[in-house]
Structures are given as C-alpha cells and as structure tokens.
Amino acid sequence: MALDSRSLAWATLAHKALPQRALVALLREFGDAQGVLGASHAHIARAVSPAVADVALAKVDPEALARTSRWLDDPSHHVIAWDDADYPQALLQLGYAPPALFEIGRRDLLARPAFAIVGSRHGTPQGLETAREFAHALGAAGFTIVSGLALGIDAAAHGGALGTEGSTIAVVGTGLDRVYPARNRDLAMRIARDGVLLSEYLPGTPPRKENFPRRNRLISGLARGVLVVEATLSSGSLITARLAADQGRDVFAIPGSIHSPFAKGCHKLIREGATLVETAQDVLGELCPGATPSHAPDQHMRTERSSDATKLLAAMGYDPVSIDALVERTGSAVQSVTGELVTLELDGRIASLPGGYWQRLGPKKTSRGG
C-alpha cells in the first residue's frame, strides 16, 4: 500500500513494543494509533502508569523507522493492525496478538479458515509427498494452509497449497525484507504472488534463534488445527503442537514406522491425545463433522466465535467479575475466556478493572479505533 498516516502510526507503535495490555489501555483512551502518538505528555501521564507512559513516549530510532517506511512504500507491502478489518480474528482471541503484522500478498486470505501443516526440516521423500498431498487437498477444500517457510515439510506444505482455493500463509521469524532460509527464495516469491507472507517482526529483523519458537504461536494461533507430518523428538513442530493444544486448537499427526526417527515425534503427540490421521478426509471429518468440506469451515467458525462472545457477555452480567468466575460460569477454558475478553475489550464492550476484574459496559463507548 502507499504509506498513509495510519499505517505509519501503527508501524511506529510496533517499534515501541508496548505490552499488549498497556497498548489496549492507550488505544481505549486515545481512540486509535494516530491518537496515541498525537497525545500530549500530560494526557498520557494521566491515562496510564508511569512505566507505560515512559515506553509510550520514548523516541523511536529514526533510522529503523525510516527503513520500515521505505519497506511500506512498496504497494504490495502492508501493515495490518488490531483495528484493521483484515486482522486475523483467530489471533485476537488468544490474548497475545501482535498489534501490527507485516504482510506481503493477498491479505484477503487472512479472513479465511486456516489450517497449519508443519514438520521436520529434514523430511523423508514420503513425508514431503504426504505434506504436499494434504496441503493440496485441504487447500482445495477451502482451508488456507499456514506454515513456517522452513525447509522440508513446511516448504512442501506451502508448495502443495499454492494454486488451490485456500492457498497459503507463510509466517516467518524474520523481517519481511529477508528470506530465511535463502534456499526458499523462489518459494517465497511464489507465496508473495499467490498467498501471504506474514511477520510480526519489523523489517530489518535478522534470523534470531529465539524468534522462531515465538513465531510458532502465530502459526498455530491462526489455524483451526495443526497437522504434524514428520517430526523427530527434538523438532520445533512439537512446540507448535503444544502451543496449538494450549490454544484449544485440534492437533493431528501422521503415524509412521516405529523404526523411523521422523515418526517418533508424531507418535508422541498421538499418545498425548493428537488425532491420528491417514488422509485429508480424516482431517476434514474432524474439523467439519457432517459438513460438505468446501463450504462448512468458514460458517462453522463464525458461528462458534460469535456465540462464544454472546455466551461470555451473558455470563458477565454487569457487575465486576474475575476470570476464574467466568471460567466457572461458562465452562470454557481459561485461555479461551482470556482471548475473548481481550477481543471484547478492543471492541469497547467490556473494561478491565484493577485486581484482574472485568466489567461489561452498557452502551458502546469506544469504537474499534481508526
């Protein structure tokens, strides 16, 4: 996109790296990203704690910000912020959604039901073929295939999904001005055209070891479920699967020979409760029980989401209430309640109170920003 003031404001906020709760508080006070950046020192100091105010008012390195601006000058490059209609709803529910995502490609794909396929960087030829086949079939059924642009299974999954109705999202652990690993440069270019390259990291961010496991929570968070195709016991895919389970996502795994080190990670997941699948139809059967695969997922997901919010609001009443009480009243998992609370707070439907309490707001006070 051409660089507008709203995008620049969000990019600037991304440079400040404020804690999620602090940023929510600032946005509620000042309406949107430009409002936060334009607020007076005195107003910010009144609105938030001194520690948050310090971070909010700190100067951003002008050189780094200039690099981000230059990156955003390319019309195919975007920053997608919390208050953007395209921002993936699935991430907002989790309670740790990056305020701004950097994106290249078909941003419309971010609104689709997504499914993650991950696995070993050193997959076997059979494993790579399995990843391609599952990605192609699930992409054709309407799911957008999310993976991490790594060598091996990840690359095979992206490749299998390219050209399908759902196509593919690569969530990477570097700034989007880099391709890591370099061997996937051609693949990344194809994804930039037909799919989405996505990162929470600022342009210029090099590959850093600690960023890849962090990135995994977005891969699983974006998706309805995660399939692990091949994984050794030390594979990062097991981290993604664990995050997925914590996020309430379905976890699937492909079995293999008991003598293959690349099956051991999958077998561990199955023993821990992941669903063993042999075909893409097995996955579709779990994700959309009783439904025609190509139409069901999207609808199913939307119904679930809005009914979750309605249920939670009903359970809140209008008195201050703790998360524990909400978990008890709704019977939902704590992470799902937390995620829903943040979404509702961004929507201005509820407010957070001191001591970890929440309260429902009567009339809609704050719009969803910008």
Next chain:
Amino acid sequence: MALDSRSLAWATLAHKALPQRALVALLREFGDAQGVLGASHAHIARAVSPAVADVALAKVDPEALARTSRWLDDPSHHVIAWDDADYPQALLQLGYAPPALFEIGRRDLLARPAFAIVGSRHGTPQGLETAREFAHALGAAGFTIVSGLALGIDAAAHGGALGTEGSTIAVVGTGLDRVYPARNRDLAMRIARDGVLLSEYLPGTPPRKENFPRRNRLISGLARGVLVVEATLSSGSLITARLAADQGRDVFAIPGSIHSPFAKGCHKLIREGATLVETAQDVLGELCPGATPSHAPDQHMRTERSSDATKLLAAMGYDPVSIDALVERTGSAVQSVTGELVTLELDGRIASLPGGYWQRLGPKKTSRGG
C-alpha cells in the same frame, strides 16, 4: 495325565455342552463333575429345570467320548476344569468360561500374568520381526504371550516368546488332536514342549469358520492386554481387540505407514482409543506403571482380583440384590461384576436367585467341588 475318573467326568460334561448357568446350578447341587454324572434322574429333575435336566441326562455319543478318552491317555494331555486350581482365573471373571479346557504342555503357565499379541496372517517381514521382538521382550519380562497359532503375526509372536521366562500359550480353534494350519506343525510341537496348546473344543473338532472368532474371546480373556501388530481393516485381530476392550483389557497397537494396508487396522484401533506403542517398554509402562517389569505384573494382578471380590461382597450386603444395583454400588463395569459373580458362585460364597437377583451366603456352604 493318566485318565482319572475326575478328568473323564469333566470330559463327559464337556461333551454335553450345557449352558454355563445350568452347569453352575448342577455343580452347586451335586458338588462336583462326578457327582453330577452320578446323580439320579429324580434328583436332577428336582434340582433343575426340565430343559436343563434333558440336556444333563442325554446320552453322550460313546464313539466321540472314546476318542476324547484316548486323547487323554497321553500323559502330556490334560483337561483343566472350573474346579481345577490351574484353571485360568482371568477367564472365570468374564462370565463365559468354558467348563473344561483341553491342554497340552506346561500347565503352570496358565497361572502367570499373560499378554496377547495378534495380527495379520499375511504380515510384512518388518511386522513379523516386530511381533517377535515384542513377544521376546515381554516374555523375558515375565509375561506369558498368548496368541492364536495362525500364520503370520501369531506364529512370529509364539516363536519370539518360546524360551523366555513367560513362554507362550497358543489358543486354537480346533480339537488339540489337529494342527491348523498344517504349516505350523513344527511350531505347535515346540509350543507343546516349552509352552501351552489350549482349546475349548473336543478332540476331533475340525477347523470350523465359526469357531475362530469364538476362540478369540479366550485369547483376549486370558490376557491383561492385547497388542495388535499388523492388521488390515478386515482382519480378525480387530475382533480380538474389540473383545479385549469389552472385557476391560488394555488394547495396544503398532502404527505404520499411512500407505500400508497392514497398518490401517492398527490406526483404526488407535483412533478408537487403543494405546500407540513403539517399544515393549511402552507396553510394560502401561501394564505395570512405576514397577520393575519382571516382578510387578503377577502381584499387581492378584491384588486387583482379590480386592475386586472383597469390594463386591461388601457391596452385596446379605440381601438379594440385582446386577444393576451392584454396578451402581461398586462403580465397576457390568461385565466385570458379572464375571466376579460367577467366580463367587463357583466358590459357594453367593447364590443366584430367580429374576436375576443374587444373594450373599453366610457360612461357606459348598466347597469348590472335586
């Protein structure tokens, strides 16, 4: 064994093929097998219903009985009856224990903790090797390996267990004067020396299609758990696994390639709740959690059994009580309660009443027969 009058009496009763409940009633009335056969027409007619009396008093085909007698003349051939100390306790609990089992070999193995390994008749070379390895390791850990003497996985399991501490039991679907399939003749001879050949069918019984699935309930019934190594979706091993689950036994399965038809049956079982295992240690970890494998199983099993009986007697009180009420009071599965009731009835500790009720007996009235 040399043919004694007790064995002949049980063999004769086996020829009569009385329903289990009717035979229990006769044994309680007349003390033991010889007592039943020596009872007067009038006494039997008073003790049981006319239908049962008809079966009990019917003449046995003398030629068939003579064949059984000749078979029992071999000192290595035995009939093991309900009232025999060697009769497998695990079968008595199930509520459908054959009154007499025909046996060749080391009858002491029947008292050991057992584990079943079954699978396809057309196993892959890798599957056969897996069956051998698991059988050898679990046999070395003290488990007696039960299988069905079929070609393929069954034969490999028996072969792997021969020579180990636990050795092996082959439960066959024919009379023990036959070996089916003939290709396993050498294996059967080795099992007769180092293990056990076991059948509920009279000598002379040919291979009959309907007898093999029936036989499977004994394979699973004898065992603490059942491992399926390789199975197509139409394999009889899936029947054994289902029976095992119904009997409250643990079911284990070995995963494999999603492209192998011999893994599909195992994958189905895993999806339905069977435990995926990669090593014999995985099995031991489930069967004897936290225990030293070579000593734990036997103890564990005995404790479980006697505490089940104690719990059930306590739950009965001394008033007539229905099975449903016992299931509710004990929280145990209906098949486990039924099995325990039959065992206690055989022990003379309880009596069955009309209408499906049971009652605990005060002093021990009837000894366990002959």
